[in-house]
Amino acid sequence: MRRTITLLAAACLTLAGCSSSDSESDKPQPAVTETVTATPSLSEAAARQVCIDEWLAIMVESPGEEVEFEKRPAVCEGLPDQLGMYSQALLERSAENRRKIDECVEDPTCTSVPIP
Numbered sequence: 426m427r428r429t430i431t432l433l434a435a436a437c438l439t440l441a442g443c444s445s446s447d448s449e450s451d452k453p454q455p456a457v458t459e460t461v462t463a464t465p466s467l468s469e470a471a472a473r474q475v476c477i478d479e480w481l482a483i484m485v486e487s488p489g490e491e492v493e494f495e496k497r498p499a500v501c502e503g504l505p506d507q508l509g510m511y512s513q514a515l516l517e518r519s520a521e522n523r524r525k526i527d528e529c530v531e532d533p534t535c536t537s538v539p540i541p
Contacts, residue, residue, distance in 0.1 A: 473510060476501040480514030 479498035494511050501507050529535035 469504075472500070472504055473506075476504055476507070476510045477514050477517070480511055481517055484514060484518045 476498065479500050480492075483496075483498065484492050494508065497507060497511070501510060504510070526538050529538040
């Protein structure tokens, strides 16, 4: 891409120099440089979060059951690091379960978690 931009800039300068009939064409022209910087892809990050959220929704719908990695959500197809997103969803589910257990332990009337 940089090569194409450089070639286009050189072609434009050449055409501009050939069509000029001014006496100022003897002056050196400043070099045109274009800096292309990569911007972070928000869409990739958003797609990654959607995939994690979908995994988490599947896991919440099936409490106590193991959710197989092979049954990944359709929104995850084609994204890199699918195993990492699956693992992130597992971590988030575990953290939520831990929070619920901690709340139940603190509440003497709680019966949702069997505590001996």
